Amino acid sequence: MKWFVILITIISAYVVSKLDSWFIGLALLIFVMIVLIQKYRNERKYLCIVTLIFVLCFCIGLVDLTTFQNSESFTGIVIKSKENYCVIFDGFERFYVNKYGNNDIKLFDVVRIDGNFSNLDFASIESEFDFKNYLKNQGIRRQIYINSYTHTIKMPIDCSRYKFNIISLFQSQKSITLVNLLLLDEVDYNSTLILNLRSNSIFYLFSLSGIYLNYFFYKINSFFNRKMKESLAILLTLFLLIPIFILNIDSFIIKRLTLFYFVKLIALKFKYKDTLSIRSISYSVLLINKYNVYQYGFIMPLLISTFMSFSRLLFKRKKRYIKRFVPQVLIYVLIIPFTIEFNNCINLLTIIFAIIFIPFIRFLYYLLFPLIILVKLPFLENILDFAYDFLLLFDLKFLNINAPEMSQFFVVVHIILVFFTLYLMEINFKKIAKKFIVADMLFLLIYFVPITNSFTNQVSFINVGQGDSTLIRVKNKTILIDTGGSLYKDIATNSLIPYLKSNRIYKIDALFITHYDIDHYYASESLKKYFNVTKIYDYNNFNQYNNEILPIYNINNNILDNVEENSRSLVLWFSLGGKKFLLMGDAPVEIEENIMSEYKDLDCDYLKVGHHGSDTSSSLEFLKYVSPEEAIISCGVDNMYGHPSDKVLRNLNTLKIKVRRTDLEGTIEYLL
Secondary structure (H helix, E strand, O other), X not given: OHHHHHHHHHHHHXXXXXXXXXXXXXXXXXXXXXXXXXXOHHHHHHHHHHHHHHHHHHHHHHOOOOOOOOOOOEEEEEEEEOOOEEEXXXXXXXXXXXXXXXXXXXXXXXXXXXXXXXXXXXXXXXXOOOHHHHHHOOOEEEEEEEEEEEEEEOOOOOHHHHHHHHHOOOOOHHHHHHHHHHOOOOOOOOOHHHHHHHHOOOOHHHHOHHHHHHHHHHHHHHHHHHHOOHHHHHHHHHHHHHHHHHHOOOOHHHHHHHHHHHHHHHHHHOOOOOHHXXXXXXXXXXXXXXXXXXXXXXXXXXXXXXXXXXXXXXXXXXXXXXXXXXXHHHHHHHOHHHHHHHHOEEEOOHHHHHHHHHHHHHHHHHHHHHHHHOOOOOOHHHHHHHHHHHHHOOOOHHHEEEOOOOOHHHHHHHHHHHHHHHHHHHOOOHHHHHHHHHHHHHHHHXXXXXXXXXXXXXXXXXXXXXXXXXXXXXXXXXXXXXXOOOOOOXXXXXXXXXXXXHOOOOEEOEEEOOOOOHHHHOOHHHHHHHOEEOOEEOOOOHHHOOOOOOOEEEOOOOHHHOOOOHHHOOOEEEEEOOEEEEEOOOOOHHHHHHHHHHOOXXXXXXXXXXXXXXXXXXXXXXXXXXXXXXXXXXXXXXXXXXXXXXXXXXXXXXXXXEEEEHHHHOOEEEEO
């Protein structure tokens, strides 16, 4: 039953992290503990100890402290230091601080800052990494704008320099990418390798470095145990963890692993060696900082290690190949919700990839470990370059099954079904276990099959920052109007592709480019590398569109008479689900006047406002003419152009037209 206690801890932590309800998680844990204590008297001592530690740490984590210092004179220690920012902690509250080129602020420096407090203010586009939410999940609610700063204490050891010395041992960028990924926990999400791993839904095999570190140090500790006393073996293991800890000082995974061996050493003094008990206590201690439950390094390794500990009993008497491969298949099934959350899809061959790659990555860890003392093994760079090229050979994204992120409720249901299946098999209730297997398979099948896509229509104004992109889904047929675009980031990879995958879309039947401004078309080339785009239309060939999916009409009939790109913009009108839509592209007031003179009875229910709400479009006369119920403005947060203009907003408010903005709401969806 020990594994079951830890499972409930997992579920409690997950509920806490997602719902921000400590009372639900705490009540759930205490209720189950009481039931188990009553039913399994022989486990009382273990259950009481774990429960006491868990509740104690849980209650400490409930307390939210706010600094007593003011922004004119704030002093704190740097607990995280990246290239562009750092996190400073004064014992009460954590603050985000942008370095603005002040690269002499290093980890563990104590600095005095003169500046101003403010709430976190970061913009993000659809499906992009939400840095603001990431900081909040670290317990950071405010930031400091620096006016000036001075060092109170300056640490002589520079951890970033340590990393630089390791990287400087390599010449090949391929090797550097793998060393950063596997050893230094530094991920460049725009690199070719990372993009390929993510598109094939196998990045999780590399991102869960805790699995390999656990295995690596387990082997080291086992080796020492055979040569010396167990307490000395643990001390030596902790000693070898120190350089890894220094290299990844802000990594939750390393903190968790170090704490595990520290608790194990203390437990040994009391002659207590139960691994599950020690793991459960170490995880409970981590809840002193309640924000730890938001970390993937908390929830996923706990799930997997608990599962592996329990399944070892289940498969103990099975044949060798079953003991080796079946648990990996079950682990893959177990973490499906997290794979979807990260990739918006799963790959049918991911489990085969896992069987191939897990031993391969373990082997790489053995080769990389000497780097912590700046020793580079012969031929290591050649091996890493080969590994890099080998990983790029895999391109099986056509086997991906796209899906949106699972709700918290469905994640917990899935985890419970998997674990109860294992438990029922362990106690030899195989008939009931089979019913649980069928229930989970049906649950996943219903979730993955795009049932709703078969009988619904959808129009989405996608948040691509300062740009335009509109998705029209007519049942299982898909039209995309513009792709957005930026010179600084890949909008397709960061935004469009994940969003399309989350809507269970596999191809684009028609792509319309309204005109060739960067913020309307620039992501199209990257998009075509992942999605099959059947046909592309622009102002040069729009008349070739045969309306086989949805009748869409271009009402800008003066394209060929203009040389100015905005004036050549397609202006598209269509009706779907009984609602009329008008998408203005970047058409200026002059085009609006031409439309009013040529179309006497034109109207719409939803208007995609021209030119991102600029005052060069959306005249009061035109807004009266089309008389929409709602107006959608696609623009970026705090964009340099000042879109939307106050004049356009006043025009819309004067006519009592509801205004919706992607910079305020994110992606705006209409399900018809």
